[in-house]
Amino acid sequence: MYSKYQRKKALQLYDQCKSISKVIQKLGYPTRQSLYDWIFERDSPPGYKSTRRKYNNTPDHPRHPSxxxxxxxxxxxxxxxxxxxxxxxxxxxxxxxxxxxxxxxxxxxxxxxxxxxDDPRGKLPKGEPISSKEIEQLKAQIQDMQLEIDILKETLDVLKKDPGVDMTALKNREKSVIVDVLKNKYSLSLFLGKLKLSKSSYYYQQNQMKSPDKYAALRIRIFKLFVTTSKTYGYRRIHALLAREGIRVSEKICRIMTECKLKVNVKRRNKYSSYKGEITPAVTNIIERNFHADAPNFKWLTDITEFAIPAGKVYLSPIVDCFDGMLPAWRISTTPDASLVNNMLDDAIATLSEKEHPLIHTDRGCHYRWPGWISRMNNTGLQRSMSKKGCSPDNSACEGFFGRLKNEMFYNRNWSGITIEKFIKILNDSLFWYNENRIKISLGNMSPLEYRRSLGLVA
CATH class of the missing domain: 1.10.10 (Arc Repressor Mutant, subunit A)
Known part of the structure; x- marks a missing residue:
């Protein structure tokens, strides 16, 4: 473990200081016992040999105690x-x-x-030979268990079912797929009995799977519509787009989208809050969660939402018309200050005629309680309405708009490398698309602008 030079150096240092501890402390080696041994070997007379310890290995004192x-x-x-x-x-x-x-x-x-x-095992008891009948029964049980394992494995790998799925709840088509995967390993009769699938049903499914897909063209069209709408349309709105094209289908759309794994990803959002306390007297909640309006510019909703991307934060302040969800005006900024909401309100007021004085409902954010907002409301004869403190359902229609907007254009996208200016342009384009092209089921599968044109409200 130690070289001759190390031993010599340690012994020389010991001769100088006569201290085991100082040698070890200065050199960092060896152990105390090793240094004692080195000194003993050096100073012992020639020919000296230490006596070997004699182990007492008797029945009263065994070498290995109990x-x-x-x-x-x-x-x-x-x-x-x-x-x-x-x-x-x-x-x-x-x-x-x-x-x-x-x-x-x-x-x-x-x-x-x-x-x-300590643990005497003794002799093994004499066994009895097992009968061939019992052996065959055990083999059958093992084969049956292995068959269940293989079926469950293919159900997870091929059909993508969840663990613990009930085999009896599988559809005949799914059972036939499993049989095809494992048909070279087991007999067909064994499979059909285990899956409770009749032979006629199996061969029927085989013929169906071999026949051409009569919905192939429909699948392609549904996929294109799903992609062109940025993967934000569910089966109801896809159905509406197909109906506008004259394609008449029913519940098949939901099944086809499920088979093609065309799913709209929804993410929970974090709400931006502008509440800074009761800085001015609050006004009454006039709207009282009644977001229905019989005419445009009768009830308006507004709020501020935040978009956080790697390049920074962007804030949106829109007006939502309760009549059809149209956005009469909006402003986008990198700071949620008074000018954001005040300029947005100026733009919205500019769209009104002299006879139109809509009710504007907000939360209790500080922007709607500062002098700039209040003076603009009073000067134009607009009526204020406010939600209760910390009660987001009081402005749920506006919150719902924010949720749809973020689910469709913001969440589940990678915004790395996107500058603030580019993001604002994307957001602005999305808001125009929301007004002009995005269909709503409640509006008869029309966008807000198309709906107003159908009523003759706009040119």
């Missing part, structure tokens, strides 16, 4: 607190052995302290 003695010794030394040296001298085994027993007991329990004689 498990009972080891456990009693550990109990006395480390539970009752008796002196290890005194116990060692009493039982005739070294202190190192006692500590070794304790270490093994802590790591692996009493089993680690057992000797061969």
């Amino acid at each position: 498990l009972k003695l080891k456990l009693e010794t550990i109990h006395r030394c480390f539970e009752l607190g008796e002196n290890v040296q005194l116990v060692s001298e009493e039982i005739g085994y070294s202190r190192a052995s006692i500590y070794t027993w304790r270490k093994k007991y802590i790591l692996k329990g009493a089993t680690a302290l057992m000797n061969t004689g």
Whole structure:
């Protein structure tokens, strides 16, 4: 472990200071016992040889003591607190052995302290030969269990079912797919009996799967519509788009989209809050969650929402018309200050005629309680309405607009590398698309602008 040079250097230093501790402290080696041995070997007379310890291996004092003695010794030394040296001298085994027993007991329990004689096994009892009939029964059970395992595995891998699926709840088409995957491993009759599938149903499904897909063209059209709408349209609005094209289908759209894994991803949003306390007197909640309007510019809703991207934060302040969800005006900014909502309100007021004075409902955010907002409302004769404190359902129609907007154009997209200016342009284009092209089921599968044109409200 140590070279001759290291031993020589340690012995020279010891001759100078005559201290074991100082040698170890200065050199960092060897152990105290090693240095004692080196000194003893150097200073012992020539021809001296240490006497070998004679092990007392008698029936009364075996070389390998019993498990009972080891456990009693550990109990006395480390539970009752008796002196290890005194116990060692009493039982005739070294202190190192006692500590070794304790270490093994802590790591692996009493089993680690057992000797061969502590657990005599004896002779094995004579067995009886099993009958061939029982062997065949066991083989059949093993094959049946292996069949269940293979069916479950293919159900998870091929059909993408959840673990713990009920085999009896599978459709005949799904059962036929599993049979095709494993038909070279088991007999067909064994499969059909296990899956409770009749032979006629199996061959019917085989013929159906081999026949051409009569919905192939419809699948392609549905996929294109799903992609062109930025993967934001569910089966109801896809159905509406197909109906506008003159394609008449029913519940098949939902099934086809499920088979093609065309799913709209929805993410929970974090709401931006502009509440800064009761800085001015609050006004009454006039709208009282009645978001229905019989005419445009009769009830308006507004709020502020936040878009956080790697490049920074962007804030949107729109007006939502309760009549059809149209956005008469909006403003986008990188700071949620008073000018954001005030300029937005100026733009919205500019769209009104002299006879139109809509009710504007807001939350209790500070922007709607500052002098700039209040003076604009009073000067144009617009009526204010406010939600209760911390009650988002009081402005749920506006919150719903924010949720749809973010689910369709913001969430589930990677905005890394997109600058603030580019994001504002994308957001602005999405709002124009929302007004002019995005269809709503409640509007007869028309966009807000198309709906107003159908009523003759706009050119």
